Amino acid sequence: MNQPLQSLQQLLERVGELTRHNDQVSIGMVVESIGSRSFGPLLMLIGITLFHH
Numbered sequence: 910m911n912q913p914l915q916s917l918q919q920l921l922e923r924v925g926e927l928t929r930h931n932d933q934v935s936i937g938m939v940v941e942s943i944g945s946r947s948f949g950p951l952l953m954l955i956g957i958t959l960f961h962h
Contacts, residue, residue, distance in 0.1 A: 913944060913946065914943055914944070914947045917954070920943060920954060924939055924943075924954075927942055
C-alpha cells in the first residue's frame with residue numbers, strides 16, 4: 910500500500926506515474942493509487958484543471 914500523501918506535489922507525482930505506465934487513466938485508478946482519504950485534494954486538482962481551460 911502507498912504511503913499517505915503529504916502534499917499536492919505528491920499527488921501530482923502519483924498521477925504522473927500512472928500516466929507513464931498506462932495509456933488511459935481512470936479516476937478509479939487514481940483513487941486506488943492515492944487512497945480514498947486523499948480524495949479531497951484530487952477533487953481540487955480536477956477543479957483547477959477544469960478552471961484553467
